[in-house]
Amino acid sequence: MNVLTLNAGSSSIKYKAYQVDGQKLNSLLSGLIEGIGESDGSWHHQNESKESSKHHFRNHEEAFSELATKLKVELKDYPIEGIGHRVVHGGNKYFHPTLITPKVLEDIRALAQLAPIHNPINALGIQCALQYFPSAIQVAIFDSGFHHNMPSHVRHYAINTELAEQYQIRRYGFHGINHEFVTKKAAEYLDKPSSTCNFITLHLGNGASAWHDRGRDFIHPARRPAGSPDHRPAIASLQRGTPRHRSLGAGGGDRQDRKRPARQGPAADSGGGRRLASWGDRYRRLAPQGTVSPPGLRCGAG
Secondary structure, three states: OEEEEEEEOOOEEEEEEEEEEOOEEEEEEEEEEEOOOOOOOEEEEEOOOEEEEEOOOOOHHHHHHHHHHHHHHHOOOOOOOEEEEEEOOOOOOOOOOEEOOHHHHHHHHHHHHOOOOOHHHHHHHHHHHHHHOOOOEEEEEEOOHHHOOOOHHHHOOOOOHHHHHHOOOOOOOOOHHHHHHHHHHHHHHHOOOHHHOEEEEEEEOOOEEEEEEEOOEOOOOEEEOOOOOOHHHHHHHHHHOOOOOOOOOOOOOOOOOOOOOOOOOHHHHOOOHHHHHHHHHHHHHHOOOOOOOOOOOOOOOO
16 A cells, blocks of 8 residues: 655645555655745655755645655656544544544634644645645544543643633643654663653754653643644554654644755654555545535535
8 A cells, every 4th residue: 555644834845755565664765845835935745866956935825736746757656545634633523643624624723722823724735735646544533532532631621610611611632643753762772661651751842842751641831832743653553544742732732844855764764654554454435426526526626
């Protein structure tokens, strides 16, 4: 199975493609389009070699159109069969990797009130992927999902309960895909079960958050807004499927990093595409034809 991961941010698109061969995951290509909507945008792409160039995309639709064209040419021998999307906010409803249907996409858009900068762009990324890769399985991985099991005394603020419920005001937790990923890698490095580890993990970018993993205890967050992880953690989340949910509860809206080069390193080959491959088998058994990509769907519509 050939898998593409997408992280559509407020002014950027990060992507990476993999070939899944049994238990082996082979990187095919990767890249970063940044500065979308700005005059000094750029495109960093790596296939057999690295290339960087200046590009001016007026909007995400233009960027996705050129990206899709490029991917179809360079991956002509590896047609994309599954796409994993990083989505910032799943609210109270979406915690685990979720097959995308029209209803799921509608809900992601509706949750823009909780993540007004990112969820609309995440939804646009999904919509464009549905248009350009209509036969691919589409899966959403929610950044807030990792933290959803935090207990009531951590989750709730000391405010009026009715107002909190009416406006969905609570501590959700963000950067969870990344916190889960680095916790797993640190435990592997120490050769210890992650359930026995006492970690503080840091997400440091345009915004930052800290998370304390101490067995099954939940600790309050330290955070400042924004920043977003790339898709390496999302791949790992796809692989595991049902993550542990122990959280600082860090939260807050965030703004996409823009002047950061495409990341490289061994963590990028963490191997989550196999999980999406199993989603593919399940989807083909359970989903009726046309469930994911309804007729008339166009990138940028709605």
